[in-house]
Amino acid sequence: MKTKTVELVASPREPHFVGDGFRxxxxxxxxxxxxxxxxxxxxLLDYNSTYNFPASEKPRGVGVHPHKGxxxxxxxxxxxxxxxxxxxxxxxxxxxxxxxMTAAKGILHxxxxxxxxxxxxxxxxxxQLWINLPAKDKKKEPKYQAIKNENINRYELPDNAGxxxxxxxxxxxxxxxxxxxxxxxxxxxxxxxxxxxxxxFPADYNTALLVLEGNIMVNGKEETPTDHLALMANxxxxxxxxxxxxxxxxxxxxxxxxxxxxxxxxxxxxxxxxLMQAFNDFNMGKFGYxxx
Amino acid sequence: MNSPKLKxxxxxxxxIDDDEILSILKSCQVKSVKKDAFLLRENEHCKHxxxxxSGLIRQYSIDDKGKEHTISFAPENWFxxxxxxxxxxxxxxxxxxxxxxxEVVMIDEDFFLKLSEEIPxxxxxxxxxxxxxxxHLQKRINMLLSASAEQRYLEFVAMYPDILLxxxxxxxxxxxxxxxxxxxxxxxxxxxxxxxx
Numbered sequence: 001m002k003t004k005t006v007e008l009v010a011s012p013r014e015p016h017f018v019g020d021g022f023r024x025x026x027x028x029x030x031x032x033x034x035x036x037x038x039x040x041x042x043x044l045l046d047y048n049s050t051y052n053f054p055a056s057e058k059p060r061g062v063g064v065h066p067h068k069g070x071x072x073x074x075x076x077x078x079x080x081x082x083x084x085x086x087x088x089x090x091x092x093x094x095x096x097x098x099x100x101m102t103a104a105k106g107i108l109h110x111x112x113x114x115x116x117x118x119x120x121x122x123x124x125x126x127x128q129l130w131i132n133l134p135a136k137d138k139k140k141e142p143k144y145q146a147i148k149n150e151n152i153n154r155y156e157l158p159d160n161a162g163x164x165x166x167x168x169x170x171x172x173x174x175x176x177x178x179x180x181x182x183x184x185x186x187x188x189x190x191x192x193x194x195x196x197x198x199x200x201f202p203a204d205y206n207t208a209l210l211v212l213e214g215n216i217m218v219n220g221k222e223e224t225p226t227d228h229l230a231l232m233a234n235x236x237x238x239x240x241x242x243x244x245x246x247x248x249x250x251x252x253x254x255x256x257x258x259x260x261x262x263x264x265x266x267x268x269x270x271x272x273x274x275l276m277q278a279f280n281d282f283n284m285g286k287f288g289y290x291x292x
Numbered sequence: 293m294n295s296p297k298l299k300x301x302x303x304x305x306x307x308i309d310d311d312e313i314l315s316i317l318k319s320c321q322v323k324s325v326k327k328d329a330f331l332l333r334e335n336e337h338c339k340h341x342x343x344x345x346s347g348l349i350r351q352y353s354i355d356d357k358g359k360e361h362t363i364s365f366a367p368e369n370w371f372x373x374x375x376x377x378x379x380x381x382x383x384x385x386x387x388x389x390x391x392x393x394x395e396v397v398m399i400d401e402d403f404f405l406k407l408s409e410e411i412p413x414x415x416x417x418x419x420x421x422x423x424x425x426x427x428h429l430q431k432r433i434n435m436l437l438s439a440s441a442e443q444r445y446l447e448f449v450a451m452y453p454d455i456l457l458x459x460x461x462x463x464x465x466x467x468x469x470x471x472x473x474x475x476x477x478x479x480x481x482x483x484x485x486x487x488x489x
Contacts, residue, residue: 065457066457087489129463261458264454265457265458277454279453279454280449282452282456283449285481285482285484285485285486285487286483286486286488289479289483289484292461
């Protein structure tokens with residue numbers, strides 16, 4: 001077994017607003033060589049680093065928009081997000097919760113700060129990740145996995161080093177709470193100062209570490225500060241992280257989907273024709289209708 | 293000078309090789325414009341035609357009551373300009389503004405002169421573009437006078453397949469010459485007809 005080394009440590013890019021409720025740094029796919037092919041099956045990683053939203057009677061957020069051909073995973077670290085879709089589905093993603101939405105053949109939804117949270121305002125920290133689906137699953141029915149924090153399976157690290165929340169995949173025998181279409185590992189590593197955790201993924205799995213709290217050391221030599229992302233190379237299987245302070249790290253690692261990607265806006269298909277069809281379907285109302 | 297889309301547009305429509313086109317394109321400046329920045333404001337004299345390499349630009353006017361009227365959207369590979377102002381050197385009645393962070397090639401009259409001098413086929417090509425533009429404008433006038441809201445909407449999405457997802461509904465309504473409520477009714481009715489669970 002070889003060590004998986006750090007390919008680069010990316011600093012957060014200049015933030016931009018998605019709607020008026022999400023102030024995000026984009027790590028995937030813009031810049032740093034982390035395009036959709038390189039990072040497959042991960043298509044997009046938007047990180048809302050801790051940001052204080054003042055109280056607002058009218059909840060901030062993103063209005064009605066479609067998705068098709070992939071999954072969105074929303075992890076609320078601080079703050080709460082409410083969502084509604086065109087089939088009457090909806091809910092609240094509370095602090096620590098994960099929403100795994102399979103858009104597949106198409107969904108129309110909107111996402112806002114939860115009403116009561118919005119009235120008080122406060123610190124907001126969130127990750128939204130887009131995960132591709134293979135061609136055979138792009139036409140499946142949409143579905144949600146609403147995973148409450150208390151239901152996320154956990155692995156307690158030895159020596160009181162902390163714990164690993166296994167959202168998807170598997171960590172040392174503890175299985176993830178979410179089901180996936182292709183092999184995807186998604187963990188929250190909560191480490192106490194000085195705590196260590198080691199990880200093992202196949203060399204070809206595309207892997208990254210997003211540091212949400214604290215500072216960490218990867219493989220004993222690469223320091224990755226808060227709000228930075230370490231992209232791991234595809235040169236080995238094993239790596240170790242050590243918390244230099246109490247730390248929270250989102251670990252993502254997935255088997256690449258070796259299919260062509262045709263992506264534009266909220267649609268991710270395999271060919272240009274399928275992409276144009278998706279726009280046409282949306283324009284013609286085939287995704288349904290939802291009031292803003 | 294980095295304008296790969298304009299270069300491709302010209303080389304695929306004109307009998308011209310890469311070296312020639314590069315030497316002509318050298319005189320054009322590529323400008324990065326941030327979302328909301330203006331390329332032209334009312335009463336200014338427009339000096340350029342803008343070719344959109346990336347992003348999205350809008351041309352519009354504002355009436356006496358402060359209401360905006362969208363003349364055109366220009367996504368990637370589109371030209372946008374106030375031709376009256378450029379050609380007749382008149383004060384412009386329009387605003388040209390970036391709706392997204394964009395890159396535009398600033399094309400001045402010299403560029404067209406140079407192309408006409410060096411490439412005989414350019415004049416014919418430019419004529420065709422102008423007539424295309426006149427056809428589009430005439431059709432737009434006719435639709436604004438005679439077509440239903442749904443017909444206008446269908447014509448719009450056929451021409452601009454991805455704009456609906458990139459701009460606020462109010463701007464699309466202001467292009468179609470209908471109220472946002474009317475646009476919403478059209479879209480709701482289409483969904484009622486075409487959405488299958």
